[in-house]
Amino acid sequence: MERTIQVLNALEHDGLYTRYAIGGAMGALFFMEPLLTFDLDVFVQFPLTAGGLITLVPIYDALKKRGYSEKEEHVDIEGTYVQFLPVHNPLTEEALKEALDTQFGETPTRVFHPEHLMAIMLQTGREKDLQRFAVFNQQVKVDAAYLNDVLTRHVLLERWAQWNR
Template identity: 60%
Template structure:
């Protein structure tokens, strides 16, 4: 995975993506016991086209030029299936902006804060998201005041109350 992160850092430095951070189950492993996952979810800020549209094509094109190929909804980068997800709403834009700088082995990377992982799981609302919330609540060192602020800004208090009576 370290080689994959080096490629992502190179893409960011080249301006193919504006910013990235690890999300999903892989991000949760930075805070709690690992969950079963088959890919690396990477939230990205993409440069806008002149018409204002966001497209993954320049990113996929840059990766194809480096010899990487698509596998279903992922790009296989150094043997790791990577799913690129644009930060498509205000919560994910905030999460990307507030992502924590960290090292994976010797490679710098960014990971969504645990509080944003909880909020994103609440927003998505699947059974596996409920399990992720439970795991993060049990094992991650959450800043509860920060979490409640995130939930308030993004209208997730009622879901929080439903999932945490």
């Protein structure tokens, strides 16, 4: 996966997106026990366009030039199945903005804060988010004040209370 991250860093350096961070199950993996997943979810912020429209095509084209083809919204980059997800609401925008700098092997990368990963699980609210949330909540020490701020700001305190029962 290190070579995959090196490609992600190169795309950021080349300006295909202004910033990226790992989220989803692989983001959670930085903090909790291993869990089965087949996707590396990479959240990206695109440079602003005049019309406010976004497209993933430039990323796919740049990857194609490097020998990696897109198939059904996934790209096999050095043996890892990557899905690029544009930040799409205030919570994911904030999660990307405040993402943690970390390392994978010797390669720098970014991952969402555990508090943002939890908030996104709550907001997404699928059955698998609920299951992941339960384990994450048990295993990961979070900053309670920071989490409370995030949940308050994104109106997730009620769901937090429901899922914590």
